Amino acid sequence: MNLTSDQNNRVALGVFRGALCMCIAMIGGTSIDISVKALAPHYSTAQIVLLRSAIAMPLILALVWRQVGLPALGQAGFVWQFWRGILTAGANFGFFYGLIYVELVTALMLAYVGPVLIVLLAKPLLGENISAMRFAGVMLGFAGVLFVIQPAGLDIHPGILAILGSAICWALLSISNRQLAGRVSTPVLTFYTYPVSLILAGVLAVPEWQTPEGWHWALFAVAALGSLVAHGFAALAYKYAAAGVVAPFEYTALIWISLAGYLFWGEIPQWTVWVGGTAVILGGYIAMRSRS
Numbered sequence: 001m002n003l004t005s006d007q008n009n010r011v012a013l014g015v016f017r018g019a020l021c022m023c024i025a026m027i028g029g030t031s032i033d034i035s036v037k038a039l040a041p042h043y044s045t046a047q048i049v050l051l052r053s054a055i056a057m058p059l060i061l062a063l064v065w066r067q068v069g070l071p072a073l074g075q076a077g078f079v080w081q082f083w084r085g086i087l088t089a090g091a092n093f094g095f096f097y098g099l100i101y102v103e104l105v106t107a108l109m110l111a112y113v114g115p116v117l118i119v120l121l122a123k124p125l126l127g128e129n130i131s132a133m134r135f136a137g138v139m140l141g142f143a144g145v146l147f148v149i150q151p152a153g154l155d156i157h158p159g160i161l162a163i164l165g166s167a168i169c170w171a172l173l174s175i176s177n178r179q180l181a182g183r184v185s186t187p188v189l190t191f192y193t194y195p196v197s198l199i200l201a202g203v204l205a206v207p208e209w210q211t212p213e214g215w216h217w218a219l220f221a222v223a224a225l226g227s228l229v230a231h232g233f234a235a236l237a238y239k240y241a242a243a244g245v246v247a248p249f250e251y252t253a254l255i256w257i258s259l260a261g262y263l264f265w266g267e268i269p270q271w272t273v274w275v276g277g278t279a280v281i282l283g284g285y286i287a288m289r290s291r292s
Contacts, residue, residue: 022237026230028226029229050201060228092197095163101157105267113141115141137287143283186235
């Protein structure tokens with residue numbers, strides 16, 4: 001079926017908006033990673049998740065009230081939102097724990113398997129077909145992950161496994177954004193990514209609680225604001241365009257993470273990380289851009 005000029009323009013505008021929103025989401029995500037990396041030596045993973053969520057929730061609640069009204073929270077579907085809350089908790093705890101032991105760029109390269117997983121899961125969950133080219137992209141992406149972690153000796157640090165688990169949760173969360181697009185507003189979707197993490201982190205943080213000092217509060221605030229930006233704009237991105245179009249723009253985070261890792265921690269990843277990470281990115285791009 002041929003599209004009219006107006007339809008083509010609307011599609012192009014949707015792609016542009018989706019890509020822009022995902023780029024903004026990745027800036028927000030980068031601010032989280034940098035803040036958490038700085039806080040990790042001083043606080044438990046649970047406390048970082050707890051304070052970040054506690055600061056963010058009133059802000060997003062105010063946004064819900066202003067844009068769609070608080071009654072909208074009761075119309076979002078409890079089962080869906082509980083599932084999304086579990087996925088968010090898994091993504092947060094996994095990635096934040098991994099950042100304690102893994103360099104920023106290495107962690108991000110491993111997390112980039114997320115878009116590859118989105119393609120792999122799109123068939124059963126979104127009904128999108130997987131062509132031979134898409135499947136080749138998926139395989140290239142997974143080969144890149146193996147090259148990054150170098151599993152020959154099978155002595156893989158738990159931090160690496162935590163980051164890979166986080167990527168799985170993020171992929172499923174991204175797909176749920178697409179599944180709920182047009183049915184639940186973006187502020188409501190963003191709000192429900194917090195309660196499960198807040199409750200779980202509250203229970204786990206008590207035994208190792210450390211009262212934050214001085215500028216650490218600012219880092220917690222940056223992580224909270226970054227999470228609002230990341231989750232909110234990611235949800236918008238999947239509202240404007242298909243998952244296969246916007247997911248590759250997650251790779252823009254590599255620019256900011258590389259700079260931060262070098263400037264703040266003097267991190268210079270090994271060549272295996274760059275080679276394997278390039279394969280992951282290329283595999284994800286091929287998988288996302290190939291026709292079904």
